[in-house]
Amino acid sequence: MSAQTLITALYVFALAAFLGYQVISRVPPLLHTPLMSATNAISGISLVGSIVTAGAHYNTISTILGFTAVVCSTTNVVGGFVITDRMLGMFKRKPGAADKSKDKSRV
């Protein structure tokens, strides 16, 4: 990696850090649990790294490692998003539609 790339990477990192701070600190306590599972799912983005490792046949070991990585990250992504949706489906402003939401919270 050239120093130039490193520097732009640092820019992206710095900006993302600020942004993360700003955005996250605006999430109300009410939604902290969904927030946890959401960020979890999003960090499953390491999947993109894993996929290449699993698909580009560098060597058997790499492929195995890559495959395992793909499984792990995918689990995070799918699991994380499903749970988040499930939780968010449960948050209701007014009562009513109770049963509907219950179904939601299970599916």
Added chain:
Amino acid sequence: MSAQTLITALYVFALAAFLGYQVISRVPPLLHTPLMSATNAISGISLVGSIVTAGAHYNTISTILGFTAVVCSTTNVVGGFVITDRMLGMFKRKPGAADKSKDKSRV
């Protein structure tokens, strides 16, 4: 400029845009005028472009253009920051220290 550079530039732009939105929208009306002059001063950063143009002797015209640009941007930077400080110096929570602040607001 290579497509790669363009893309990272776009990342920086996108992140900065979000960040700008987040940060600016948190500035209270009380400070909107200082905000205007502050961003003004900051945007004087185009100075860094002007300086190179003025200093690297590409050709006479470029140098002239660069020189003018340097003058303009510097005016913005200095003027903007001085005024912002002046204004901010005027904002007091409690009365008292009235005169002190008045001096500040003049210096």
Added chain:
Amino acid sequence: MHWQTYFIEFSYLLASILFILGLKGLSHPETAKRGMHLAEFGMLMAIIGTLMHFEIVTYTWIITGLVVGSLVGLAMGLWVPMTAMPQRTALSHAFGAFAAALVGISEYYRHYGFGGHLDKITMGALGFEVMLGALTTTGSLLAFAKLQGLVRGTPVTYKGQNIFNMALLATTIGIFIYLIVFPGSVPLFFVMVGLAFVFGLLLVMPIGAADMPVVMSLLNSYAGLASAATGFVLSNNVLIIAGTLDGFSGFILSILMCRAMNRSITNVLFGAFGSAATASVGDGHQGTMREINLEDVAVQLAYAKQVVFVPGYGMATAQAQHIVRELADTLEKRGVTVKYGIHPVAGRMPGHMNVLLAEANVPYSSLYELEQINPEFPATDVAVVIGANDVVNPDARDNPGSPIAGMPILEVDRAKSVVVLKRGQGKGFSGLENPLFFKDVTGMLYGDAKESLTRLVQAVQHA
């Protein structure tokens, strides 16, 4: 990469971070000053870094430019009165945008003046830079002239104006696209630049002085985007970041203003608001204004429990902020609670009233925003309207037909009694009649705000 390059790059990264921290600081008056110092330090770093740039062969012009610029800037910074802020801002947008345009032009010229070449992407960015820069320059200059009163502030309109402007814009963009494909056609480039300069003027011409603040904020964001575009051309991140931040602050402010005036941006840009056409609207209002004499006002104030001052553009023109505070002090000495109700678009720029009152050492803890003060009016004995008009116009609330219907107002008419300080029958920026002046609770105290207030202070002291 030499160590210089590293140094430069890191100074830029540091600068970007410091700029962001600086703006974050502005989220509270306590932290604002420190924030600005950070930003200033960041700027210094960026400049020092740039001076190490390997392409630089001679420093004469750089130094001269820096010195001249600093002197001019310092002069402006120190001596521009707070009331002239709008003009100053307009002018500095012009400068900033002009700088961006010039850098872009020289970039283009140094390549094609000497048979060089620019790739499509760079050319695209460069085109944006130059066009935005050019139109913002002339636009801001005209805005400055209107605000400063060098040219008449009233909107200049003529038949088919919008069509003509659109046509011009289309041509410019057309040329721009052509240039991306054939960047080599130098004359066309300069035609484009010229057209952009002209377009800036045409854009601002039809807009009335009162709408300038909105336009200015827009120009502000254009100027910012121009810098950002420069960043793309020189692939310089700090330029992109700073430019974008600037662009967004301008954009957000203009949105806020429009919302507070509840008008749409398009209406501001093409509505030619405040032109003779609309100025007549709402005239012929029935009823009589009750003039009230100074002594009565003095007594009312002196024996009130709570008084709310509602300053407006008139306070700015009358430069009455200091005397307003004097009056407040006198009243507070007598045990009267004094509060200030600040409308988001009172005056002629965002936060206008706040700055003026701050200048007069009014603690910001006693400045109240719309939402905070409106509930207080029923419990207020006297609401003193100091050169405000539209922001206290009950029509906005009561009369759906009014052009400013729905604009949130300071509901002074809910107070036990209202005193309006104005010079005469003058209308507000919206050019609308104000029913408030005809209500029974309202007493009109004619005369320049400053004079009236000065006399009030004495009267109160003897009351």
Added chain:
Amino acid sequence: MHWQTYFIEFSYLLASILFILGLKGLSHPETAKRGMHLAEFGMLMAIIGTLMHFEIVTYTWIITGLVVGSLVGLAMGLWVPMTAMPQRTALSHAFGAFAAALVGISEYYRHYGFGGHLDKITMGALGFEVMLGALTTTGSLLAFAKLQGLVRGTPVTYKGQNIFNMALLATTIGIFIYLIVFPGSVPLFFVMVGLAFVFGLLLVMPIGAADMPVVMSLLNSYAGLASAATGFVLSNNVLIIAGTLDGFSGFILSILMCRAMNRSITNVLFGAFGSAATASVGDGHQGTMREINLEDVAVQLAYAKQVVFVPGYGMATAQAQHIVRELADTLEKRGVTVKYGIHPVAGRMPGHMNVLLAEANVPYSSLYELEQINPEFPATDVAVVIGANDVVNPDARDNPGSPIAGMPILEVDRAKSVVVLKRGQGKGFSGLENPLFFKDVTGMLYGDAKESLTRLVQAVQHA
């Protein structure tokens, strides 16, 4: 550049933007769901983009991996009960971090297994990635085991523990630095990885189950940073962005928790809080607990004007959220105003109570935060403490000597009367005695929360 590369790059850019928008959506329950859909779409785009990567020669493993992962994930997502969220989160951190570590290892291996070469910068980033990934993996697994009760939750401490850990960490970092200089020494690399795995365990061992939430959030941010590091290694921006966002959310949450418990991160990490040592603190409190019988409580509730429920960890363990709502409904039918007071660190993870009550279809409009509900207690007839303890411990407010002194609490003792539902003499997570239980206003209703509440519902219906 081929069109694929463009497509990939733009899918990544889009994904980054959508992720940010997604998290922004979480700033309000109304917008949250939409936000998540955006994020999900972003993820899809990123994956599709990646599948076009030119280095990919065979899809068998990719597809298999995606399918298997999706199935496992789906299963987890659908069947994990809300009360098991903390464990689930811990486990998924382990997965995420493990993936990052593996990618790092394979990157290293494919270069040095075959006499390739990595430059210092990449090696540095890679080292971070692998180390963070490894220690987070084992750490999170241990956290999971403790939370799930697979291993005893009590802190495991021994003399010189911290020194030993520090020494180990130092060694690991030493090797890391050596590797940056001489990246070629493959065995050392794997030693470093091994040490990192071990260190993860040692880090979490001394921490009690109750402190896990804080630790988990920290591990969360490590996992995030690991992904970010991966981004540096592959110079892939979307990885950097997503990783950083994740890292920050974890960090901020842990800070919030510590603040709400008012403890310092270091105290959490090295304090071995909740271990036998501190558990005894504050014992030997004088006074008697007044047991109250169910019928009396029922009557109190039935004829109260306002009742505030204060749920805590006990409600979670008892799975009592649904029956709580039933009781609330019954009371509301009788015209009683029912509110819920939610302490930021009630339960065992941030927002724990909110999710559980939401699951039981309690509208979030009737969940009140600390600041909102505390002023209400004086006007509250009955405050029902459902398996909460520390978050209602008046010592935090009154007794500066208490280990939790200064931790903001729900001031139920200000209510006209307090009913505490708990099984027996059990202590809260802090292991402290709770003076609230000895106050005159307080009546203890012993028994599992769920049972007590079920019986209460019937009793109220007949009251």
